[in-house]
Amino acid sequence: MTNYGNILLVEDDASLAQWVVEYLNEQGFSVTHIGRGDEAVDLMRSTEFDLILLDIMLPGLDGIEVCKIVRGFTDTPIIMMTARSDEFDEVIGLEVGANDYVIKPVRPRALLARIKVLLRQDSNPAAHAKPRNELVFGNLRLDNNAKQGTLADRDLNLSSGLFDLLWLIATNAGTITTREQVFQTLTGREYDGLDRRFDVMISQLRRKVNDDPQNPKRIKTVWGKGYLFVANAWNDYG
Numbered sequence: 001m002t003n004y005g006n007i008l009l010v011e012d013d014a015s016l017a018q019w020v021v022e023y024l025n026e027q028g029f030s031v032t033h034i035g036r037g038d039e040a041v042d043l044m045r046s047t048e049f050d051l052i053l054l055d056i057m058l059p060g061l062d063g064i065e066v067c068k069i070v071r072g073f074t075d076t077p078i079i080m081m082t083a084r085s086d087e088f089d090e091v092i093g094l095e096v097g098a099n100d101y102v103i104k105p106v107r108p109r110a111l112l113a114r115i116k117v118l119l120r121q122d123s124n125p126a127a128h129a130k131p132r133n134e135l136v137f138g139n140l141r142l143d144n145n146a147k148q149g150t151l152a153d154r155d156l157n158l159s160s161g162l163f164d165l166l167w168l169i170a171t172n173a174g175t176i177t178t179r180e181q182v183f184q185t186l187t188g189r190e191y192d193g194l195d196r197r198f199d200v201m202i203s204q205l206r207r208k209v210n211d212d213p214q215n216p217k218r219i220k221t222v223w224g225k226g227y228l229f230v231a232n233a234w235n236d237y238g
Contacts, residue, residue, distance in 0.1 A: 004028040005050035005119050010040040010066065011081065012058055016106070020053070023108050029115075037061030044070050051115060056082045056093065064096055071097035071160075077118035081106060094197060095159040100187060117188045135170050138234030140209070142167055149208075151234070156208045161186075165201050169219065169229040178226035202227055 007024060011017040012035040021031045032049070034040050038060030044052070052070075056063035063080055070076070080093040080101040093101050100114050135142040139152040147163045149156040158166065168185055169177045182198050183191040202219060205211075211218040220228040 003030050005115075006030045006032070006048075007051050007053060007115070008040065008044065008047075008049040009033045009053045010037065010058060010063070011035065011053070011055045013055070016104075020106070020111075024112075024115075027112055035059070037063065037066045041066055041069050044074060044076075049076055051119060052076055052078045053111075054078055054080050054098070056080060064093065067093065067096045067098055079111075079114055079118065095161040095201075097160055114189070120188075135167070137170070137173065137231050139236070140234040142170055151209055158205075158208060162201060162205055162208070165198060166205055169227050173229045173231040176222050176226045176228050180226075182226065198227075 004027070007029050009017055009020055009024075009031055011020065011033065014035075017033050017035070021033055024031045032043075032047075034043060035058075037058035040054075040058075041061065054063045054066060058066070061069075063082075067078060067080070070078075077100075078098045080098045081104060082093070082101060083104040099118055102111055102114065133144055135144075141150045142163075143149070144167055147158070147160055149158050149163060149166060164186055165182070168182060172181075179198065180191045183189060183195070186198075199221070202221060203213060206213050206216055206219055209218055218230055218233040220230065222228050
């Protein structure tokens with residue numbers, strides 16, 4: 001039987017785990033199931049997987065902590081599964097290194113589609129390779145190789161998710177980066193018109209760079225279109 005990839009499922013709900021394993025096995029994947037976050041970290045240190053399905057609410061270590069830890073030693077694609085509908089929780093998952101997320105109850109076909117997108121990207125590094133260079137706008141310096149941003153020599157302490165978003169809009173400085181562009185570039189799928197994760201992340205970026213949320217000068221939201229990085233607004237610190 002064809003094996004399209006080895007997947008680690010970290011989920012403490014036995015009934016959910018059972019149908020996910022059975023469904024993905026039917027689709028040609030090999031699935032290993034484990035129910036505790038701390039045990040999952042140990043397993044990931046010793047075993048190579050093509051993709052990780054990671055629940056947020058787990059015994060031992062929750063999914064957020066697991067994601068933080070494993071991002072220190074692997075770039076394996078991670079899809080987080082959450083029963084929470086709160087957007088902030090979803091964005092946290094993306095900030096700590098998850099590639100995507102699904103909200104429970106999980107829809108089988110939607111889960112399969114997201115798995116295929118991430119595995120396709122991971123098998124073709126050229127499709128998602130980022131330029132290893134630097135951008136400078138006044139006192140703002142972005143190092144895409146180190147995934148680091150500084151403003152007037154102050155480290156912005158950006159997560160990988162926030163840095164990638166800032167890098168994307170900065171490379172399009174002076175022009176609107178549409179939500180469709182953002183979703184296609186950073187998630188590998190089309191914008192559904194409802195997902196607001198990047199709006200939340202834009203707000204977080206404004207706080208990081210001291211941009212007034214009520215009257216932003218540096219990173220603007222253009223109603224109904226997307227985001228505008230203002231190239232000449234970085235000459236002062238405040």
